[in-house]
Amino acid sequence: MESEIDTEQEFDEIYHQFFPVLVKIVYRITGSVSVSEDLCQEAFIRYYERRDKLPGGDQAKFWLIRVVKNLAYNHEKRKGRERMAYDKFYHEPKRVETNEGERSILEDESKKAVQEALLKIPYKLRMVLILKEYGEMDYKDIASSLKISEGNVKVRVFRARKLLSEYLEKGEVYVP
């Protein structure tokens, strides 16, 4: 029974160590608080159920990211259609007011728009860029958590950045 308690404690440590990072990553991928919670919950339950066989430390983080990546991808496929319709309706290019008085409001708007622009990047590229910019991971870590080569990480980060700046420069987003 003692070993059971040990793994409980280990699980709590893993949970408190990685949940805050993981949920933010998932939020950037999905753009939804409730979806992020659900996906992270599922990932941690899976980790909990296999905790005896799974590694701890950074490897646990990579494992969780891999699970979350797949869950988010499934979610993306399911929601893809709905979101495309939504984007078309709500995210047609907007006219940008440049009145000085509205500047701070526009800055807030632009910060929200960053998330929207992120969501437009194809999933595989977005995932890598988000792990780089929000996951505090280097190429090697990203490569091992996604099981792709470092060269692939390099290319995807670059292409994601290119697309992101294109979306941001199209005038759909106000950049201060």
Added chain:
Amino acid sequence: MCPEKSVLSTWFDGEVDSKWSVEIENHLKSCDECRSYTQKLEDQRMLLQSAPIPDFEESLERVKSRIRGKRTVSSSIRFWEKKIPLPAAAAAAIIAAFVTFGTNIISDNRNDRILMTNLADQNYANQTIDMPGDKIDEIFSMMESSLNDEFSSNSIVELPADFSMIFNGDSQLVRSAGFSGSTSP
């Protein structure tokens, strides 16, 4: 000659070998175009970092308690999984017992059985019990275990009076019925 933008992107992430890194830095000092590109990468990073993120403090606890809920479910599943490899005789006895309860509930009221209603709330002495006395305690100990979670206190349990526990190998059945989840019979 200017390095490719993809190389600059990699350099920006600090992922270029130190030897090449020095060359790129030297190049940046003299090349406005490349410098403006790396500045653009820097701006983009700042913008990404400044994008608002909801406060997930509450989520931390909420999801944790939901996972705890799931843990209870999976531990009760394990409880039942442990129960499956019961000795065949005891398993057959339990199945036979429940089948008999079921038939008796459907069938007409007959006198040749015991009837226990609201076991948790009422005194056993008030119940209609028509059964050899030496078997009563064994029946109750079996009932007690089924009164915990799986059965509500309002459950009606009907047993036939001629229910012979010896027929089913009673000592094994009683141990199975009193199974606490910690040991296997």
